[in-house]
Amino acid sequence: MENKDKNLYRLDELTDYKVASNYSDVRGWKIVDADNRTIGKIDNLWVNKDMQRVVYLDVKVDKALIDDSRNEVHDTIAHENGREFLYKEGDSHLIIPIGSVNINKDTKIVMANGISYDTFRRTGRYNIQDNFDRNYERSILRSYYPDDVQSGFESNDDAFYKRREFDGR
Amino acid sequence: MAEIKIEKKRPVWPWIVAVLLIAGLVYYVFLKDDQVQNVNTVEIENTTTTDTIVE
Numbered sequence: 330m331e332n333k334d335k336n337l338y339r340l341d342e343l344t345d346y347k348v349a350s351n352y353s354d355v356r357g358w359k360i361v362d363a364d365n366r367t368i369g370k371i372d373n374l375w376v377n378k379d380m381q382r383v384v385y386l387d388v389k390v391d392k393a394l395i396d397d398s399r400n401e402v403h404d405t406i407a408h409e410n411g412r413e414f415l416y417k418e419g420d421s422h423l424i425i426p427i428g429s430v431n432i433n434k435d436t437k438i439v440m441a442n443g444i445s446y447d448t449f450r451r452t453g454r455y456n457i458q459d460n461f462d463r464n465y466e467r468s469i470l471r472s473y474y475p476d477d478v479q480s481g482f483e484s485n486d487d488a489f490y491k492r493r494e495f496d497g498r
Numbered sequence: 499m500a501e502i503k504i505e506k507k508r509p510v511w512p513w514i515v516a517v518l519l520i521a522g523l524v525y526y527v528f529l530k531d532d533q534v535q536n537v538n539t540v541e542i543e544n545t546t547t548t549d550t551i552v553e
Contacts, residue, residue: 340504349505376504383502432500439500496499 336487339387340374348374348383353432360388360430360439366446367391368423371439372457375424377490384490385424386439390454395421398450420454424461424469426494444473463489470494 340346340356348354360368368391375385431440441449452472455461466489467482474494482489 343504345507346504347507349503352502355502374502381504383504427502428499430500496501 336378336380337384338376338378340376340383343376343378346376346378353434355386355432355437355439358437358439360386360425360441362444362446362449363440363442364446365440368394368441368446368449372422377487379487380490383427384495385426386430387457388423388425390421390423390449394446394450395454420456422457423449423452423454424466426470426473428494428496429473448473 340348354374355371356373358371360371362368369388370391371386372389373387374383375387376382377384425441425444429441429444431442433440453465453468455465470477470482477494482492
């Protein structure tokens with residue numbers, strides 16, 4: 330399922346749209362976990378055009394975190410005798426549901442409170458040259474919230490975003 | 499938890515039309531008057547010159 334079929338666009342693509350007044354345009358801001366460890370920098374905003382709001386932050390993952398996860402994969406391969414490589418070269422972006430973060434306007438830092446550095450390290454990344462599909466979105470949610478199975482998880486339309494992970498209120 | 503809403507940008511063309519209209523109005527009111535004054539000045543100089551020659 331293409332992102333366009335889901336009304337999902339990078340905000341940069343929608344030249345006639347902008348972040349609404351009284352909301353922060355967090356592009357370029359740093360994102361950290363609850364322990365203040367750097368996850369990366371917010372590269373773009375994924376918006377649902379019908380819902381007129383941001384649903385994911387697109388994060389360019391910090392090099393140190395990528396190196397950490399590479400080391401983990403190498404260790405896994407060494408110990409488990411050839412488990413398939415998790416990441417390809419260029420897979421340097423993550424998406425984070427908007428309802429999973431807090432925004433500090435004063436420090437211009439976004440904090441992912443409930444998701445740890447280790448979780449981000451283990452979460453599958455995608456290549457910015459390719460679009461992600463609904464399966465990737467599901468895998469992200471399973472990684473961030475492994476115990477949280479709610480109704481609408483299998484939905485292929487906008488009902489998918491009517492979950493608390495996307496709810497900022 | 500965070501929420502970021504988006505909105506449609508306001509179109510720019512009404513501002514462009516407004517600026518062009520104001521520029522046109524300014525040109526009509528001020529620069530048109532300047533041209534008329536120049537013509538009058540030339541006429542006065544000619545008159546003076548003619549008087550000198552007659553004397």
